[in-house]
Amino acid sequence: MSADTSPRGGFRDLKKIFGAGSSNLRQFGILFSLIAIILLFQFLTDGLTLSSGNLINLVSQYSYILILAIGMVMVIIAGHIDLSVGSVAAFAGIVVATAMQEWNLPWPLAILLGLAVGSLIGAWQGFWVAYIGVPAFIVTLAGMLIWRGGNQVIGNANTVPVPDGFTTIGSGYLPEVGPYTGYNNLTLVLGLIIAGAVVLVEVRARRVQKIMGSEPAPLWVSVIKVTLLVAVIIYATVLFAGGRVGTSFPVSGIILGVLVLFYSFITRNTIFGRHVYAVGGNKLAAELSGVKSRRVNFLVMMNMSILASLAGMIFVARSVASGPQDGLSWELDAIAAVFIGGAAVSGGIGTVTGSIIGGLVMAVLNNGLQLLGVGADRVQIIKGLVLLIAVGVDVWNKSQGRPSLIGFLTRKNKTDEFPSEPPAVVPTSGTPASVRPPDNPS
Amino acid sequence: MRKLLTTTAIAAVALMALSGCSTRTDTTSGGSSAAAGFAADSLIGVALPSKTSENWVLAGGLFEDGLKEAGFKGDVQYAGASTTVKDQQDQISAMVTKGAKVIIIGAADGGQLGTQVKAAHDAGAIVIAYDRLILNTEDVDYYVAYDNFKVGELQGQALLDGLAAKKPAGPYNIELFSGSSDDANAPVFFNGAMSVLQPKIDDGTLVVGSGQTDIKQTATAGWKAENAQSRMDSLLTSTYGDKTLDGVLSPNDTLARAIITSVKAAGKAIPVVTGQDSEAESVKSIMAGEQYSTINKDTRVLVAQAIDMAKVLQKGETPEVNDTKSYDNGKKIVPAFLLPPVIVTKDNAAEAYANDPKLSPLTK
Numbered sequence: 101m102s103a104d105t106s107p108r109g110g111f112r113d114l115k116k117i118f119g120a121g122s123s124n125l126r127q128f129g130i131l132f133s134l135i136a137i138i139l140l141f142q143f144l145t146d147g148l149t150l151s152s153g154n155l156i157n158l159v160s161q162y163s164y165i166l167i168l169a170i171g172m173v174m175v176i177i178a179g180h181i182d183l184s185v186g187s188v189a190a191f192a193g194i195v196v197a198t199a200m201q202e203w204n205l206p207w208p209l210a211i212l213l214g215l216a217v218g219s220l221i222g223a224w225q226g227f228w229v230a231y232i233g234v235p236a237f238i239v240t241l242a243g244m245l246i247w248r249g250g251n252q253v254i255g256n257a258n259t260v261p262v263p264d265g266f267t268t269i270g271s272g273y274l275p276e277v278g279p280y281t282g283y284n285n286l287t288l289v290l291g292l293i294i295a296g297a298v299v300l301v302e303v304r305a306r307r308v309q310k311i312m313g314s315e316p317a318p319l320w321v322s323v324i325k326v327t328l329l330v331a332v333i334i335y336a337t338v339l340f341a342g343g344r345v346g347t348s349f350p351v352s353g354i355i356l357g358v359l360v361l362f363y364s365f366i367t368r369n370t371i372f373g374r375h376v377y378a379v380g381g382n383k384l385a386a387e388l389s390g391v392k393s394r395r396v397n398f399l400v401m402m403n404m405s406i407l408a409s410l411a412g413m414i415f416v417a418r419s420v421a422s423g424p425q426d427g428l429s430w431e432l433d434a435i436a437a438v439f440i441g442g443a444a445v446s447g448g449i450g451t452v453t454g455s456i457i458g459g460l461v462m463a464v465l466n467n468g469l470q471l472l473g474v475g476a477d478r479v480q481i482i483k484g485l486v487l488l489i490a491v492g493v494d495v496w497n498k499s500q501g502r503p504s505l506i507g508f509l510t511r512k513n514k515t516d517e518f519p520s521e522p523p524a525v526v527p528t529s530g531t532p533a534s535v536r537p538p539d540n541p542s
Numbered sequence: 543m544r545k546l547l548t549t550t551a552i553a554a555v556a557l558m559a560l561s562g563c564s565t566r567t568d569t570t571s572g573g574s575s576a577a578a579g580f581a582a583d584s585l586i587g588v589a590l591p592s593k594t595s596e597n598w599v600l601a602g603g604l605f606e607d608g609l610k611e612a613g614f615k616g617d618v619q620y621a622g623a624s625t626t627v628k629d630q631q632d633q634i635s636a637m638v639t640k641g642a643k644v645i646i647i648g649a650a651d652g653g654q655l656g657t658q659v660k661a662a663h664d665a666g667a668i669v670i671a672y673d674r675l676i677l678n679t680e681d682v683d684y685y686v687a688y689d690n691f692k693v694g695e696l697q698g699q700a701l702l703d704g705l706a707a708k709k710p711a712g713p714y715n716i717e718l719f720s721g722s723s724d725d726a727n728a729p730v731f732f733n734g735a736m737s738v739l740q741p742k743i744d745d746g747t748l749v750v751g752s753g754q755t756d757i758k759q760t761a762t763a764g765w766k767a768e769n770a771q772s773r774m775d776s777l778l779t780s781t782y783g784d785k786t787l788d789g790v791l792s793p794n795d796t797l798a799r800a801i802i803t804s805v806k807a808a809g810k811a812i813p814v815v816t817g818q819d820s821e822a823e824s825v826k827s828i829m830a831g832e833q834y835s836t837i838n839k840d841t842r843v844l845v846a847q848a849i850d851m852a853k854v855l856q857k858g859e860t861p862e863v864n865d866t867k868s869y870d871n872g873k874k875i876v877p878a879f880l881l882p883p884v885i886v887t888k889d890n891a892a893e894a895y896a897n898d899p900k901l902s903p904l905t906k
């Protein structure tokens with residue numbers, strides 16, 4: 101084991117910044133593209149891309165697409181697809197807006213109503229997929245029509261405005277509290293908490309690795325990793341907190357953050373989460389091992405619709421009204437995010453963080469092109485090409501056995517020393533593979 | 543472990559220091575900050591809906607040329623065809639980020655832009671609603687459009703004139719069509735027309751064969767020709783088996799042609815059909831004696847008026863408005879500058895389009 105860990109150190113230790121395993125390296129490839137795209141647009145737009153106002157826009161413009169991507173990646177890991185999310189979002193949106201307008205339902209209750217609508221729709225679609233066995237593509241294609249039509253029936257194809265309180269979830273920001281510091285205080289506090297959490301997680305991980313008797317990556321690797329992350333977090337915090345007075349980190353961004361943490365945990369660390377991978381990877385094998393694949397499929401489809409209804413409500417809140425066109429082609433944005441984020445069409449592969457990064461690639465691209473004044477027609481063409489190229493590179497790399505650019509570089513180094521390296525057996529960092537699931541945080 | 547913590551902490555503090563003083567701006571001046579004016583080469587944003595009608599395509603070109611000529615930096619954006627609302631929201635946000643001083647918006651859905659318009663206003667930009675009013679927000683400063691109630695009145699009158707020319711005495715069988723219900727203008731057209739038609743319906747001169755006189759029944763979702771055509775198909779089958787249809791109130795040209803297509807397909811005589819927008823195909827149709835009338839709302843004049851407003855605002859003056867009480871968007875009454883529309887039939891087409899390089903050859 102020690103032979104693998106650091107005969108030469110240097111570059112290969114640096115690689116551990118991104119954690120172990122090939123799937124992390126693939127995610128690193130996407131993360132690298134994201135950073136490259138951000139820097140490119142930062143240069144092309146004379147610094148507008150990473151300005152406070154734009155960053156805040158970016159989060160509130162794409163939070164609901166990213167929320168959809170969270171649910172979609174689980175659906176895709178389980179080997180399905182959901183085409184109905186846009187229509188479900190529009191349906192939940194119009195139900196909630198109408199309930200508040202016609203029955204004067206208080207907005208917190210309206211949000212619960214929206215989530216209930218999402219659960220019911222999800223249970224309906226999950227039932228057809230899991231227990232009748234109709235392919236999800238067909239069930240959700242039907243759903244796409246049914247719930248879009250439902251939206252038009254309830255709203256009379258009209259735009260229904262929503263009250264001010266409700267708009268907080270889509271266009272609200274962390275409020276201004278405390279003394280005037282030149283920044284939004286709550287955003288600063290939030291940033292410091294996240295930075296602190298990153299440091300703590302790393303410290304704990306190293307301690308656990310010691311207790312487990314495995315050899316952690318050298319200290320300097322951890323220091324660089326944590327410093328980089330903390331630097332990014334603080335930079336972002338300063339930008340978010342320094343927006344125009346009255347704006348700061350968007351409420352929808354907080355909802356997104358909580359969901360990302362929650363679902364990352366579910367998919368990586370819970371039995372249910374591992375079952376989703378198992379069913380998507382090999383349904384028969386999973387069933388023979390005692391996984392209740394029907395239940396898994398049902399819950400995954402249901403969960404998607406709940407998240408879709410939440411996304412729909414956030415959009416309605418941001419648009420201050422629910423309209424007949426809400427949610428059009430959202431399913432495609434969410435699916436694109438998931439595949440750019442490294443998921444496999446055949447199921448069994450994909451991560452929540454990867455999909456979020458994939459979604460951010462699309463978001464930054466869209467936003468940057470808009471800042472440059474590129475028309476919506478051309479933006480569509482460019483987004484289409486990016487999707488194709490991103491997935492194409494990924495597929496090609498896999499067929500070549502190269503997980504990513506970095507993997508490619510390090511592989512050359514390694515072949516000199518170890519002609520046949522069995523990466524699946526030899527964990528490159530920390531905990532043994534059996535303890536630690538392959539899809540790693542950060 | 544301590545080493546790790548210390549290093550991180552030092553790095554963090556260094557970054558805090560590096561990021562320097564706050565650049566936070568406070569532009570809570572509120573209201574329109576017109577008094578100050580702005581630089582003559584400022585950015586003027588123009589956000590238009592998708593390129594679904596000739597008028598929007600024409601308007602975009604005119605804005606680009608006009609703003610350049612006036613010395614401004616123009617940023618003219620269309621929304622994508624499938625995701626108009628979201629595209630437009632994002633485009634307006636991008637214009638705010640780029641520091642546009644005036645944002646002229648032809649809304650895809652006037653009810654769904656509140657957040658973006660507020661952000662524009664908070665950043666000190668002046669918002670002008672172009673052709674379609676922006677609803678339920680206090681943050682729209684001006685509205686520039688043709689007088690749409692007047693458009694409706696002219697359509698109603700044209701329908702009566704056309705019917706009278708066709709058959710000296712009533713009763714006449716008519717059907718009513720209105721625009722998309724998510725467009726704030728649709729009811730204005732319809733109510734304008736009904737202000738002329740309703741008295742005639744009440745006294746029995748006009749008979750709405752299907753009985754569908756409510757705006758919800760007559761609405762055409764998305765202003766889509768196919769929707770008008772299929773509604774006309776069903777009306778012909780259900781109501782006009784043996785009756786003759788004398789006239790149809792159509793809110794615009796695209797729908798008028800769809801209605802005529804439907805009538806032709808059913809093998810019926812073409813009724814008197816109104817229209818609006820002076821689309822080239824409809825002008826041809828009018829000259830051929832099929833569609834009865836259209837409305838000329840010269841896009842050139844409307845665009846020029848919007849650009850003039852931007853010029854006046856640039857100097858720090860208040861632009862002229864001629865209606866300060868009609869356009870209530872739900873939160874405030876938006877000061878409006880309304881241009882007068884012109885009704886066009888076969889009789890006055892040559893005269894009405896004399897200055898239009900594209901349409902005047904069609905009237906010869």
